[in-house]
Amino acid sequence: MEEPKDALREIQTGSGDAIKVFSGGFNSAMTGLSQMAGQEIKISNMEFKKVPIKDVPGLFGGPEALIIAVYLEISGKTNGQMCVIYEPKVAFDLIDLLMGQPSGSTHELTEMERSALGEVGNIMGSFFLNYISDTTGLSFQPSPPVVMMDMAGAILDTTLAGLMEFTDEIYIMETVFGTNDRQVAGTFLVIPNPETETY
């Protein structure tokens, strides 16, 4: 298999530059989120991990575990996908945080919550990809996001299946972010699309 070269792939191979770019992108995403929320939101913890693809659903409690995922597609010099995964309760906390509501107010995913999480995904995705575009000079655009709440295995299977052809491991970013007194934990996956090998 040829050595991947562009930014998205470098993220997957976890090269040092990639970690810097990813962190920078993520910080940029926080700026966007802060603007959206009207309050300062920052990362308190960011951990870049290499995980065997087979084990990804296990990170969230197993393939049947209920998760909320905000998923969007990346198009540009190469294509890929981006996904952020939360435990449902954590996603609800995020919505409460952004809406300035007490924790525990949101407890189900109706149209409104979906829309809020989608908006979050959109902002974070755009700011993240803009940063990457600025840094690498390559242009990437996010698709409108999709919010899903279902079994971890089901949500991830198509995405991971394609990747499994080419690699056994994937890099994920586990983050904790929020305001000074309220934090949420989310896991980010950035997945390049193996079919589009362009150099």
Place this chain on the structure above:
Amino acid sequence: MLGMGEYAVTASPGAVLCCIGLGSCIAICMYDYVARIGGMVHIVLPHTGTPDGHPTKYANTAVPFLLQEVVKKGGSRDRLTIKVAGGAQMAIAPGLRDSFHTGERNLEEIKTALQKERVCITAGDTGGSAGRTVRMFVDTGKVTVRTIGGSVKEL
């Protein structure tokens, strides 16, 4: 528990074969009700471009493979009930490029492969946009499908 691309064939009465959290993947269940032999495979993609030594990952190769394994174990094609579940399209939104319809293609490929083998599907629960967990109880051949809504149904 069968992960992506895994399979099992057993005559062990206490066994329960299962595929957990199926999105676009499909579980193919074959059961010989006389010999009480059950086989299940967790397919991921419709067909393989080039043979790569993983026949059980692809619908077009997994079908004949599983049939073969069930027969090897003592099962007979004439006595098989075949049930499928999965093949959902998880991300449904207008803006997405990824309308690969993998779930749908998986099902189509399975049907084609079964037709070639001159066997057919007895029952199925496929499509939609919800994740499924499938279990087959080898003592009776019973197949159940569970979705996040909480409801469990029998195929």
